[in-house]
Amino acid sequence: MNIIQLNQQNLGSLAAQLDCPTYERNAIKSGIVHIGVGGFHRSHQAYYIHQLLRDIQHSDWGICGVGLREGDRNMATILKKQDCLYTLITQHPDGKDTCEIIGSIVDYIFAIETPALAIDRMAHPDTKIVSLTITEGGYNFNPTTGDFNFDNPDIQWELQHPNEPKTVFGFLTAALKKRRDQGLPAFTILSCDNIQHNGEVARKMLLSFAKQQDPSLYNWIKKEVRFPNSMVDRITPVTTKSSIEFLKNNYQLKDDWPIVCEPYLQWVIEDDFSNGRPPLERLGVQFVPDVTPYEKMKIRLLNAGHSVLGIPGAIHGHTTINACMEDNILASFMRAFMDKEVTPRLGKIEGIDLTTYKNSLEERFANPNIKDGVSRICSESSAKLPKFLIPTIQENLVAGGSIKYGTFILAAWAYYSDKGVDINNSPIEIIDARKEELHQRAKQYEHDQLSFLKIADIFGSLAENERFIKYYSKMIEAIYKEPNIHKLMTLINRDD
Ligand code: CS2
Secondary structure (H helix, E strand, O other): OOOEEOOHHHHHHHOOOOEOOOOOHHHOOOOEEEEOOOHHHHHOHHHHHHHHHHHHOOOOOOEEEEEOOHHHHHHHHHHHHOOOOEEEEEEOOOOOEEEEEEOOEEEEEEOOOOHHHHHHHHHOOOOOEEEEOOOHHHHOEOOOOOOEOOOOHHHHHHHHOOOOOOOHHHHHHHHHHHHHHOOOOOOEEEEOOOOOOHHHHHHHHHHHHHHHHOHHHHHHHHHHOOOOOEEEEOOOOOOOHHHHHHHHHHHOEEOOOOEEEOOOOEEEEEOOOOOOOOOHHHHOOEEEOOOHHHHHHHHHHHHHHHHHHHHHHHHHOOOEHHHHHHOHHHHHHHHHHHHHHHHHHHOOOOOOOHHHHHHHHHHHHHOOOOOOEHHHHHOOHHHHHHHHOHHHHHHHHHHOOOOHHHHHHHHHHHHHHHHOEOOOOOEOOOOOOOHHHHHHHHHHHHOOOOHHHHOHHHHOOHHHOHHHHHHHHHHHHHHHHOOOHHHHHHHHHHOO
């Protein structure tokens, strides 16, 4: 079998059996610099831009990817070898798949090795947007106070050495300073992370940093840079070896980092840009004056719904989200959480029927071909739950609404962090920057039932709320006594 390496030169031979970029990639300018090229960026924004280049032939809006973390090294090596090309494998629920080669990332800069190049690219006149997928944790704020975390040693370094940035904040200010000094218009900063008011959060954090670093630049950024909020959506599991093998066996294609995703795709953005934007509305992107209700709906239902399946699912021994959905007890628990605890806090959303939306989430989660790992969903729960789930509990405490489903998930999370094994005693793969701290807190359960909740920047003042504590204690006692997820969920469902 003659295996073909994915790269620009081989596109001609691959085009016979695969959809390949038809546009002249060399002629495309990088109107967008994207920081944080992971699986999600490549299934979502880069795919929209690929369609734009292909169907609307807009050559100003290619993407230059930037990696700021040591963890991006492997991505940098692979993208370089493949001329930034990759395969997108869309997995349909009926078992069909569609494979396309995506060409919208036209360049990639590994900023750890060449920081000046990354700054220059952001400061280049062609760059009109700097977009971000830096994960929930990347915004460097304290979830309880909402304030910028100046204790971060990298931030301290950047304040002393503005020309040697390490974090996104240092790179953005260095590039914006260059633009200002050269009389160039500011770029838009477009956050594509799952954080409510993601643009506002990005703005608040960057301004806090800039104010300390350079007050005159702070004033310029405040006046010139736009930070539209946006809601992004496409389920994108972690790429596994089986997808690499699949391409080899079916298409004789060697792609070291293909991306797998579901067919569903959504992007809602506030139409507020500093320096122009691509005509994405022609590809189905919704531009709205206020994205708040859409992002709240998505984060509180989809992202929290994932955690509500994933954490107890891991304890029960499920490894994928579709397996959790095949388990009726877990699936109906999640639906009850959505109906009884989230929906009452969302209110009415213009143009959206929430029942239809929730039904579609159930179908998407159940897609048997996505095989989205429970370990991905539970990864970085310490950054996700304060944004996805805890606000629903807090709002229900104020409104006198139901809290039992959400509270059970927090008790299950404590148990999961303490034990690290499922009911069959198999180890659970826990991926969390704060894994050790969570474990240390959780394991003090025998001495202090509420110990886990005392991590103030995650749980806020939940541990001081009497109604919450009463329910949490009941739940955590029950789960430590017998971690039988099915039995506990059935009891909670019944206890109305
Ligand atoms: C997931 C998201 O990471 C998670 O916990 O809920 O990655 C989710 O798959 C995406 O936000 C879907 O748009």
